[in-house]
Amino acid sequence: MVRQHQVLVVDDSAFMRKLIADLIASDPDFTVIGAAKNGREAVDMTLRLKPDVITMDVEMPVMDGIQALQEIMAKCPTPVVILSSHTDEGDMLTFEALEKGAIDFVKKPSGTISVDLYKIKEVLLEKLHAALNARILPKRSEVPVNRSGRSVGPEAPPDTMGKPAKMFRHLVAIGTSTGGPKALQRILPTLPRNFPAPILIVQHMPPNFTRSLAQRLDAMSQIRVVEAEHEMKVEVGTAYIAPGDWHMVLHRRRSNQYVIHLHQDALRNGHRPSVDVLFDSLAEYSELERHLVILTGMGGDGAHAMKRLYDSGVRSTIAESEETCVVFGMPKVAIELQAVRYILPLDDIPPKLMELVR
Numbered sequence: 001m002v003r004q005h006q007v008l009v010v011d012d013s014a015f016m017r018k019l020i021a022d023l024i025a026s027d028p029d030f031t032v033i034g035a036a037k038n039g040r041e042a043v044d045m046t047l048r049l050k051p052d053v054i055t056m057d058v059e060m061p062v063m064d065g066i067q068a069l070q071e072i073m074a075k076c077p078t079p080v081v082i083l084s085s086h087t088d089e090g091d092m093l094t095f096e097a098l099e100k101g102a103i104d105f106v107k108k109p110s111g112t113i114s115v116d117l118y119k120i121k122e123v124l125l126e127k128l129h130a131a132l133n134a135r136i137l138p139k140r141s142e143v144p145v146n147r148s149g150r151s152v153g154p155e156a157p158p159d160t161m162g163k164p165a166k167m168f169r170h171l172v173a174i175g176t177s178t179g180g181p182k183a184l185q186r187i188l189p190t191l192p193r194n195f196p197a198p199i200l201i202v203q204h205m206p207p208n209f210t211r212s213l214a215q216r217l218d219a220m221s222q223i224r225v226v227e228a229e230h231e232m233k234v235e236v237g238t239a240y241i242a243p244g245d246w247h248m249v250l251h252r253r254r255s256n257q258y259v260i261h262l263h264q265d266a267l268r269n270g271h272r273p274s275v276d277v278l279f280d281s282l283a284e285y286s287e288l289e290r291h292l293v294i295l296t297g298m299g300g301d302g303a304h305a306m307k308r309l310y311d312s313g314v315r316s317t318i319a320e321s322e323e324t325c326v327v328f329g330m331p332k333v334a335i336e337l338q339a340v341r342y343i344l345p346l347d348d349i350p351p352k353l354m355e356l357v358r
Contacts (some may be wrong), residue, residue, distance in 0.1 A: 004031040008051040009067070009304035010042040011035075011083065012060040016108070016275065020083070020124075022053055027125050039068030048148050053079045053131045054308040055124075055320060056102070058093045066096055079131035081124070083108050091212040098181045103131040107206055130178055130298045134326050137182075156255035168236045170248075170315075170357040173282060175275025177204040177297025179326025180356055181213055182296075183346055190237055190350040193222035197291075197357045198258075199239040200228075200250065202275045203295065210285045214241045234258040242273035249281030251282065260284075268301070274329070275302030279309060289315040291356050294340075297324040300333035307339035316356050318342045318349060 007030050014037070020108055021032045035051050036042040040063040047052065054072070058065035065082065072078055076136070082105035084094040094105050102129045106120055133333045152289050154209050176183055180203045188199075203213065211227045217239070218225035226232075228240040228248050242248035249269070251261040268274035279302055282290050292309060293300050294317075310317050319331035324346040344352055 004051040005029055005128075006031055006033040006049070007128065008045055008049060009034060009035045010037075010039070010054060010060075010065070011057040012037050013057075016057070016083075019209045022120050023124055024055075024128070025232055026121070027128075030128065032124075033161050039065055039071075041069045043071045043075070046076050050076065051078060053081065053128055054357070055083055055106075055128075056080050056097070057083050058097060059085065065078050065095065066100060069097055069100050069102060072218045073136070077101075077136045077138065079126050079134050081106060081131050088144065091209055092156065092216075095181060095212060095216050096207070099185065100168045101136065103136075104178050105129075107269045121184045126298075129179075130327055130329075134178065135328075137324065137326065166284075167290075168197055168289065169244065171234075171282070171285075172197050172199040172291045172293065172353060172357070174199060174201045174295060175201070175278065175292040175297070175302035175330065176295035177271075177299065177301065177327070177330060179296035180204070182326070183320065184213075184217060184323075186225060186346050187295075187350050188217050189220045191221070191223050191354070193237055195354070195357070196236050198234045199223075200234075200248065200260075201239055201241045202248060202278050202302075203241060204271050204301070205244050210241050210244045217241075228260045228262065229259065230262040232257060234260060236302060241348065245272055247273050247277040249278060251281075252284065254276045271301050276282060276305040278302075279305035281311065282314075283309060286312075289352060289357075291316045291318070293318045293320075293343055294334050295320045295346075296327055296329050297330035298327045299329050302330055303333035303337055303339060307337040309324030310339040310341070316341050318344060318352065329344055 007024050009020050022031045034045045036045050038060045056065045061252040080102045082097045082102045084105045084107050106124045214225050219258045226237040227243050246262040251259050251263045268276050292306050319334045319340040321343050322328040
């Protein structure tokens, strides 16, 4: 008999602990071995029971989820999936948890529990399975920031990058999923403010969280980072993150000005936004030097569109190497399709991009 994967459920609500445990128990691959009502109990039970994966509430008495996560990662590194509340504070705490080592997150059910509970069942089980195969990366020092909250880093040499201009020749497109927020945090803040290309980003994430992600990355970066809006002008030195539940594509007006278009066509590869949709939209713009990047993530979204562009002669394609991926899924598929020109660890991607857009 195949061993069931053991899960520890952490939530200060007895009702939520029961609901979450029942959802998990519906999958024969999992068994719930314990339930903790606060962070202190979560740490103690993790050290004693050694679960394979943990679901963690963030806002709890005695010790909150962030403190518990840090202590668990220091004493007994274990994959953690955060259960996030539907509040602005919940969004920011979720991103803090991802920065501290959580693998992914799921929004808690809201409204009519009997209806909304089943909306998260499939997502929760999918993320728990992904967490089992996730890599817990060593903690890194945070990007230094100045008093304005923006990252402190060297400007690019003026002879290689030049000043931002309205017209641009290069465009970077990035696709990522599980582990993506932390990966983007190691890429965007290292780029100089005069980076001479726009950056279009698809991060698999629910609505509202993409706005919080953009705000958080913008505060850390020298370039501008925004959640994309329909008909927003595309400019150099700016990263545009596709909003949750909207596909993002590049569109060229008759004036030869490039803008963002958003639409809600059917999910692609189970996602909206989809990396494939973004990458496919770049195919017709051969006048641009297009640089495609696939980072950590579960599944294969983006890989087949990258292959089509690679075969058509797109300038460069980059995949994050296995050694730094939280989940080596999307990059692996792209590599297996022979769609990748450069396979690089995360910290080598920003200098490669700066080299390519000179």
